[in-house]
Amino acid sequence: MDPVDAAALKFAENALQRCATPMLQRKFVALGGVDMILNFLSMSVNDEVVSKAAQVLQSIAGSSNQACLRIAKLGGVPMLLRQLRQTRNREVLLSVTLALRSVLELYSEVRNDDVWADVEIFTGQWLEDAPEVMVQVLVKSGGEQLTREASALIYFGCTCRPAMMAPVGKAGGVHELLKVCSDAVSKQRSSQEASNIDWVTAEWAVNALCVLLMTEANHEAFAAGSGPATLVSLLKISCVTEILEQGARALSNFMCTHRSQQQVASVGGAEVLVSHIQMYVGQKPLKQGMDEDDLSCGVMEQMCAAICNLTFENDSTRVRVGDAGGCQCLVLLLKREMEDQGEAVVRQACAAIGNICKKNRTNRSLVGAWGGCEALLDVIRCGAPTEQTRMQAVRAIGNVAMRMPDNQLKFTAADGPRLLLILVETLSLRLAPVG
Known part of the structure; x- marks a missing residue:
């Protein structure tokens, strides 16, 4: 060594030995250590x-x-x-x-701060080359x-610069x-080998896929790769x-066409999504090794959102969700989250119920039989915090009651007409011109 x-x-x-505290790190930066x-x-x-x-x-x-700001300003990322x-x-x-991942991770959290306003971390030719380079790290x-860090690198890189999503997919990232x-x-x-699964690595791969599937440019590669x-x-x-939360979100991002909905349904997607809600509401036992805390509100929100996208304007997938027990478990979920005040889950559950009941009398009947009419009205009666949630409940009520006399009677008996009129009056007053 020279x-x-x-x-x-x-x-x-x-530097590694001595810059162990925030104060010493600030001094290191101020004295030109990063430079x-x-x-x-x-x-x-x-x-x-180079490694050190x-x-x-x-x-x-x-x-x-x-x-991190100093590293970015001096061209550290390139x-x-x-x-x-x-x-x-x-x-x-x-x-x-690891170093690049740390820079991109912090940048993804603070990039909207004023001090970062004029900082561009990907500059020059590296703006075009970065996607291929990051994918090659995963290949090698x-x-x-x-593998875990390379997956995280792709995730944070695309989070920091969404324009990289399509190029990363084109370079083989998906x-x-x-x-x-x-x-x-x-x-x-x-x-x-079951005990040797590195779930953290799989988690980062799913996170990265979820981001990449936000652009339709990567959907063909995703479908082609099973x-x-x-x-x-x-x-x-x-x-x-x-993995459960981001995996469901990734499927939601993918299912933006009838074809993609069918592809997910054909491999048992409807049944898997419904089964997790059934576990959450107690209709099915948990998986081996699973705790109740593993099925968080975030997981339920994304499972409902995925069911919503799976059944959007798709008659055949509505049937599959209904046959899997989706109507019953969604109503139970709605009731439970109304008690726990989980509004995000309530909103997505209402949206999912609205979708699965559209043009499907069987699903409407099941939702009504399990108390769905009353549960949807409770969303309005209890005054959900956001207008978006209340409107999803109203939309679902319309689909559940459509040409279903039994459900219409249930809505009437539960004071539905009066609640809907109050909601209409409230919205009318809010939209009325002033002066």
């Missing part, structure tokens, strides 16, 4: 120096807004991307990935930790992330709250 690299390595090692580390990172070709320099950046970027493209050393690859990963999810499913099917079957299988076996 003297310059030796000095750089010593400096980086000292020195970035110089070492850009100039050195020694793997040990990246470790310093990771250490301070994850906890110091000031340090420097880290350059190292990811050049290196073949796995230790360097991991260290640099091989180990669980690097395909590689699905491989990570498929690996977890395959291990679960093998009794010998994405619906993979995610539905993962939802079926997982007990991890984040």
Whole structure:
């Protein structure tokens, strides 16, 4: 090692040892420490120096807004991307990935602050090259930790810059992330490997897929890579709250066409989504290894949202949801969340009930038989905090009562006409012109 690299390595090692508190990290930034580390990172070709320099950046970027801002302003993100493209050393690859992930993660949280207003973290040619570089890290990963960090890198990169979603998918990101999810499913099917599943890695892969599926440009790659079957299988076996929540959200993002709805339904999507609500309301036993806390309100909100998207203007999927017991469990969920004041879940449950009852007499009858008419009116009677929730309840009431005399009588008996008239009057007064 030449003297310059030796000095750089010593400096980086000292920084790692001594900059252990927020106060010392602020001093390090103020005295030009970040500038020195970035110089070492850009100039050195020694793997040990690059790795240590990246470790310093990771250490301070994850906890110091000031340090992260300095890294971004000095072009630290392009420097880290350059190292990811050049290196073949796995230790360097991991260290640099961790550093870049820390910068992007903090930036995703604070990018709307005034001090970040003029900062562009992806600059020049790297604006176009970053998606391919990040996907290649995932391709080259091989180990669980690097796979996990590469998945997180894609997630935070696309969160920071949504314009990267389509290029990441085009570079093979959707395909590689699905491989990570498929690996977890395959291990679960093998009794010998089931205990070796890295659920945290699978969680980050699902998070990244959820973001990538926000653009329709990635939907074809998702479908071609057996994405619906993979995610539905993962939802079926997982007990991890984040995987259940983000997996359902990813399916919601995907199901924006009749074709995509059918693809999810054909692999048992309706039954899996309904089964989680049934577990939550006590109609089915929990999965082995699952606690009640694993089925959070966030999970229920996304399960309902996915059912809502699955059944939007789709007669066949409404039948599947109804046959799976969706009408009963959605009404039970609505009643439970009204008691617990879980408005987000109430809103999505109302929307789902409205969708599954449209043009489906059987589902309307089931909803009415399980107390859905009264439960929907309770949303209006109890005064849900937001107008959006009340309007979803009104929409659902319209679909549940449509050409169903029994349900119409139930609405009338529960004081429905008066409640609806009061709501109409309230909305009319709010919309009336002043003066």
